[in-house]
Amino acid sequence: MFKDLHHGVRALLRDKGWTTIVVLSLGLGIGANTALFSAVNSLFLKKLSVANPDTLVRLRWTGRNDMVTDSSDYGFSARIGDQDVRTTFSYPMFQQFLADNRTMDDLFACAPYSRANVVVDGQADVASAFTTSGNYYHVLGLHAAPGRTIVPDDDRPTAPPVAVISARYWRTRFAGSPDAIGKSVLLNNVPVTIVGVIAPDLYDVQQAVRDGPDIAVPLALVPRLANAPPAPGEPNAPLLERPTYWWLQIMGRLKPGVTAAQVQANLEGVFQHTARSGFDAYMSALSEEQRSSSSYRNRTEVPRLLVDSGSRGIYDVNTSDSRAVTILSVVVVLVLLIVCANVANLLLSRAATRQRELSVRLSLGATRARLVRQLLTESLLLAALGGSLGILFGYWGQQLLPGNAGQAAPLDWRVLSFVLAASAATGIAFGIVPAWHATGMNVSATLKDNSRSVAGSRSLLTKGLLVVQVSVSLILLIAAGLFLRTLQNLRNVDVGFNTRNLVIFRVTPSLNRYDEARSLALYERMLDSLQRIPGVRSASLSNVPLLSGSVNSTSIFVQGRSYVPGARKTDSINRLVVSPGFFATMEMTMRAGRELSARDDQAAPKVVVINETAARTYFPNENPIGRHFGPRIETAGQLEVVGIVRDAKYNSVRDPAPPTMYVPYLQSRLGSAAFEVRTAGDPSGEVGALRAAVRAIDSTLPLTNVSTQVEQVEKRLSQERVFAEAYALFGALALLLASIGLFGLMSYSVARRTNEIGIRMALGAQRYDVLRLVMNESMTLVAVGVAIGLGIALAASRLVASMLFGLAATDALTILTAVAVMAGVSAIAGYLPARRAARVDPLVALHYE
Numbered sequence: 001m002f003k004d005l006h007h008g009v010r011a012l013l014r015d016k017g018w019t020t021i022v023v024l025s026l027g028l029g030i031g032a033n034t035a036l037f038s039a040v041n042s043l044f045l046k047k048l049s050v051a052n053p054d055t056l057v058r059l060r061w062t063g064r065n066d067m068v069t070d071s072s073d074y075g076f077s078a079r080i081g082d083q084d085v086r087t088t089f090s091y092p093m094f095q096q097f098l099a100d101n102r103t104m105d106d107l108f109a110c111a112p113y114s115r116a117n118v119v120v121d122g123q124a125d126v127a128s129a130f131t132t133s134g135n136y137y138h139v140l141g142l143h144a145a146p147g148r149t150i151v152p153d154d155d156r157p158t159a160p161p162v163a164v165i166s167a168r169y170w171r172t173r174f175a176g177s178p179d180a181i182g183k184s185v186l187l188n189n190v191p192v193t194i195v196g197v198i199a200p201d202l203y204d205v206q207q208a209v210r211d212g213p214d215i216a217v218p219l220a221l222v223p224r225l226a227n228a229p230p231a232p233g234e235p236n237a238p239l240l241e242r243p244t245y246w247w248l249q250i251m252g253r254l255k256p257g258v259t260a261a262q263v264q265a266n267l268e269g270v271f272q273h274t275a276r277s278g279f280d281a282y283m284s285a286l287s288e289e290q291r292s293s294s295s296y297r298n299r300t301e302v303p304r305l306l307v308d309s310g311s312r313g314i315y316d317v318n319t320s321d322s323r324a325v326t327i328l329s330v331v332v333v334l335v336l337l338i339v340c341a342n343v344a345n346l347l348l349s350r351a352a353t354r355q356r357e358l359s360v361r362l363s364l365g366a367t368r369a370r371l372v373r374q375l376l377t378e379s380l381l382l383a384a385l386g387g388s389l390g391i392l393f394g395y396w397g398q399q400l401l402p403g404n405a406g407q408a409a410p411l412d413w414r415v416l417s418f419v420l421a422a423s424a425a426t427g428i429a430f431g432i433v434p435a436w437h438a439t440g441m442n443v444s445a446t447l448k449d450n451s452r453s454v455a456g457s458r459s460l461l462t463k464g465l466l467v468v469q470v471s472v473s474l475i476l477l478i479a480a481g482l483f484l485r486t487l488q489n490l491r492n493v494d495v496g497f498n499t500r501n502l503v504i505f506r507v508t509p510s511l512n513r514y515d516e517a518r519s520l521a522l523y524e525r526m527l528d529s530l531q532r533i534p535g536v537r538s539a540s541l542s543n544v545p546l547l548s549g550s551v552n553s554t555s556i557f558v559q560g561r562s563y564v565p566g567a568r569k570t571d572s573i574n575r576l577v578v579s580p581g582f583f584a585t586m587e588m589t590m591r592a593g594r595e596l597s598a599r600d601d602q603a604a605p606k607v608v609v610i611n612e613t614a615a616r617t618y619f620p621n622e623n624p625i626g627r628h629f630g631p632r633i634e635t636a637g638q639l640e641v642v643g644i645v646r647d648a649k650y651n652s653v654r655d656p657a658p659p660t661m662y663v664p665y666l667q668s669r670l671g672s673a674a675f676e677v678r679t680a681g682d683p684s685g686e687v688g689a690l691r692a693a694v695r696a697i698d699s700t701l702p703l704t705n706v707s708t709q710v711e712q713v714e715k716r717l718s719q720e721r722v723f724a725e726a727y728a729l730f731g732a733l734a735l736l737l738a739s740i741g742l743f744g745l746m747s748y749s750v751a752r753r754t755n756e757i758g759i760r761m762a763l764g765a766q767r768y769d770v771l772r773l774v775m776n777e778s779m780t781l782v783a784v785g786v787a788i789g790l791g792i793a794l795a796a797s798r799l800v801a802s803m804l805f806g807l808a809a810t811d812a813l814t815i816l817t818a819v820a821v822m823a824g825v826s827a828i829a830g831y832l833p834a835r836r837a838a839r840v841d842p843l844v845a846l847h848y849e
Contacts, residue, residue, distance in 0.1 A: 026386025029339030031393025032332035037418045046208040047311045051141025057260045058310035059250040060087045066299035067275040069244040075315035091240045093274045100270045103263045107252030108136045117511030119186035124700040130213035147181040147196025155218040161192040166202035169214035188225045189513040207313040243278025251310045264307040271305040294633040335730045340430040341465040342737045347434035372435045379431025387423030470785025473734035477818035478793045480727035487724045489806030496648030498587040502709035503683040508672035529693045537678045540585040542578045545674035559628040559636040574660040577668045585678050593625045593643030600664040609643040614659035683708045739829040746778045746833040767838040774837050778830030
């Protein structure tokens, strides 16, 4: 083996240029596959970076839930059958689980706290926050260095407010200073003391692929941070005592020998009983009039508890990431196939120059198996070099992947094992057939240097490999064309408003403990200040902003129509809370009625403007102006329609505009707000002035999610852009490899047929005839490859049909363009050796051998 390796290294070093080309090709192919496997590893295989993740279980539920009045959830869970899976529970239910647990060593509760305003030494910043029960760090085996973790004693209502921070946040916000421990900071205007830095990092249990939060506090501190009163009509209970508000995630660690099914059997009855008793307690606190409303009739359904492994976190891989990985995996496998075919052709070309060497070794007693082993060793050595380079390319390639799939994963043993296996498989795949053909010669004939048997056999094999390259390249080109046109079609969609010269940013006054009245006053001052900035044409606010990824919807009951009391309501309408001037700022055209104005305040009758889709859907064949509707049967007369505005995309550029209503912000609870600022010039140049205007009003109020509307739309197209870029990049690479393969094959063919070409020209053949002869041979191979590629592409078109927009998967223009590009580039690659053949001097050719 060592002799084979030594000989292989010497052989490869003798031809450094050839070796470099092969290693680079293999590096690209293996690197692309490594990037995809890293994503698969992160999304589907990686476990939480905590102690003994395999003994963790997650608690979830599924089915209709009539026992909840308000809930929060924070990620994606796969459906079971036709039913959604949810992950959150109430705090009283968590306490009941603790009391009745018989199957787990311990269980904890936690929840993301979204964004928090952290003021350190007078400087405000927005950080990702997290809240946990006091035993969270002990159960997961997390440690602090420096300082300490949060402990159960910190999770008491009377305990001093404390927090822990991540090592990343410690470095970026506190410069890694040990003085951070014991420092008092303002968290949503609540003084808290930092007691520890969680090392190596502060993990949440959402997903193994997620970055951890910046700062975490005990659950007992949440009521003080939230400062959120109950919604109108709800019992005035503290946040942690609301039995029908489900917002906490629960996980536990199994006792030795206990299974998830046993935990479910232990807690299923507890879960359903606690849910029912919690809802009964909530109902008993309502007035008789509230209990008799349609919202609380026939509420009897209790969901089922689910308990399964929590080793990879609370949430599942979302559909978009799974689809992205699947689609891109097809690309990189096809690219690797082309690379293998191309390298196999290069090996065959190299073997042709080594026929005399191999025949001499065979004549001296070497067996065919011995020579095959030697050639395979060289192939595996090339694959190993390509795999090493592929690790670097794979790390860079992760940046092309969308969403969580694109987050860089460490090179753990799974990724390294994959690279090793892929390199070995690739080396064997492209090396075995050339090695077998190279050693299948007639030794006597080869030594006489007049055999054509090996050359003919090689020619047939290389032609077959070239056909494979052309067909696969065409498939990638067609896919690239489809995704590029889809991206262009989506970018050209009329979203219903002008996306140019528009800056969007968010503020959340509740982070600074503003109540509703102070928030409204703040918004009025901000709108006035923003509109005074030179270069600003207009300003408005909304919640939620259009095309932001956020959705707010409610049920709709039209006054004067009959509904069955207690029946499940399926009609819904998207909701947008806006300020006067919103339609003017967004440049949305009114179709009928009037816009919302400053007169639509708390003292005025409640009004709404609806879009055209809502008018067609819920008021067909009638004029909606003056009609009333509401979110419940009892409130069907609450909102009066005063205007109809042109349809605008709400959340998705792909989907049609949904039924939408626009509500005056002075007549609704707004909470946080997004400001839309229309500028006269480049919007990015006004960001500094916008920040200064807000800072002059409240220096501790941070602006978040600052972007232009065009950038926000582009974010909604991130997956389509990734597909288009990836297929275009790899399609171009495949086309280049196929062209190189065609050029090499035809160059070899011309060199082998030089004597024949000389005879033809001596007998009267013209240069045009020779050119046509060689071009016919090359383009015939291309035509066969194109035909095969077209057949495969058409057969597989249904696999990508749902991902396209504005065109069919069998779009004729895209297919013809891909075929034309393939044919044009192939013609150039075939023309160069054909032109050289046509310039052969017959006298020189006849003396070629």
